[in-house]
Amino acid sequence: MKNIILALSSLLLTAVAFAQPAAWGTPVAPRPESEALAQSVPIADVHMHFNPKGRQTVAQMLQRMKEGNVRWGGGVGDFADEMQVALGANYLPALGQAEFTKVLLSSGEKELLNLEHPVFIQFFKDAEVLMASGKARGFGEIHIDNKTTVNFNDPFGRSISLDSPVVKRMYEIANAHSGFVQIHYDKNYQTVDQIIAMAKRFPKALTIVAHCMPKGAPDDIRKIFDAVSNVICEISGATHIHGVKRIVTPEGINSRWLQMIEDYPDRVMMGTDPCCGLMGRYNEIVQVMRSRALAAMKPETLEKVAYKNALRVFGLPE
Numbered sequence: 001m002k003n004i005i006l007a008l009s010s011l012l013l014t015a016v017a018f019a020q021p022a023a024w025g026t027p028v029a030p031r032p033e034s035e036a037l038a039q040s041v042p043i044a045d046v047h048m049h050f051n052p053k054g055r056q057t058v059a060q061m062l063q064r065m066k067e068g069n070v071r072w073g074g075g076v077g078d079f080a081d082e083m084q085v086a087l088g089a090n091y092l093p094a095l096g097q098a099e100f101t102k103v104l105l106s107s108g109e110k111e112l113l114n115l116e117h118p119v120f121i122q123f124f125k126d127a128e129v130l131m132a133s134g135k136a137r138g139f140g141e142i143h144i145d146n147k148t149t150v151n152f153n154d155p156f157g158r159s160i161s162l163d164s165p166v167v168k169r170m171y172e173i174a175n176a177h178s179g180f181v182q183i184h185y186d187k188n189y190q191t192v193d194q195i196i197a198m199a200k201r202f203p204k205a206l207t208i209v210a211h212c213m214p215k216g217a218p219d220d221i222r223k224i225f226d227a228v229s230n231v232i233c234e235i236s237g238a239t240h241i242h243g244v245k246r247i248v249t250p251e252g253i254n255s256r257w258l259q260m261i262e263d264y265p266d267r268v269m270m271g272t273d274p275c276c277g278l279m280g281r282y283n284e285i286v287q288v289m290r291s292r293a294l295a296a297m298k299p300e301t302l303e304k305v306a307y308k309n310a311l312r313v314f315g316l317p318e
Contacts, residue, residue: 028255042071043289043306046234047141047210072316092137093130142167144183162194176204207231209233235257
């Protein structure tokens with residue numbers, strides 16, 4: 001676990017190095033008509049990490065959620081029976097992150113493509129049962145490409161194809177059960193086209209693009225949304241708290257990202273991404289998203305992004 005934490009911390013530092021320049025847009029201040037609503041609206045956190053083997057307890061996570069008025073959460077691993085019992089139907093249980101990371105750190109990047117790896121053989125047997133029973137809703141956060149020249153030797157780094165055997169098997173299972181696959185896929189020359197191709201190939205599976213595509217631009221998301229209907233993105237992990245002032249800054253949300261969200265208000269969701277040592281700042285992240293991101297949106301848009309899109313897409317109880 002210590003190695004995983006160190007690797008995740010290294011990944012965070014890499015993200016800092018590749019933060020988008022301010023020239024990509026200008027900060028937008030809150031709308032007067034949206035400020036109060038942004039503070040009171042309930043939130044569905046679709047990028048809410050909870051590690052049952054870490055230093056946090058279910059009680060601590062529930063307290064954080066209560067303080068931040070976060071009523072629904074999940075979407076990324078690790079799968080936790082304890083959290084499912086505590087949140088019930090308000091939990092979005094996801095599979096695969098722990099196993100994907102275990103294979104990477106124990107066997108190397110190439111083995112992420114090996115369906116016959118013992119870890120994956122057992123994992124997919126379990127996944128079929130959990131998805132069929134409704135105990136799991138999808139897969140995530142599956143890191144497809146997070147390797148750069150800066151972190152090239154990072155044990156947590158990898159660069160594989162989205163259309164690779166193991167990931168494709170996740171899509172097959174998700175498609176069979178109308179589930180989701182949440183991917184962390186840094187923008188490169190093939191990212192956009194691969195996401196579109198996979199969405200078309202598995203029309204009953206929902207692709208959640210984590211962080212609205214690290215290193216991606218609003219126009220990349222527009223292209224995907226225009227091409228396919230079964231892809232949605234979430235705006236976590238792109239704040240100054242994460243060291244990546246790509247979407248949200250202390251001065252406000254980036255104007256180009258805000259315009260994209262307003263143009264596609266039904267396709268964007270909320271997330272916090274309290275990874276890499278940030279769990280203790282969970283409510284600070286929530287507050288920044290409220291006061292700097294949601295507050296700059298039109299009232300009807302901020303409600304959709306905060307929770308209504310998640311309730312509609314996942315059938316969560318209101």
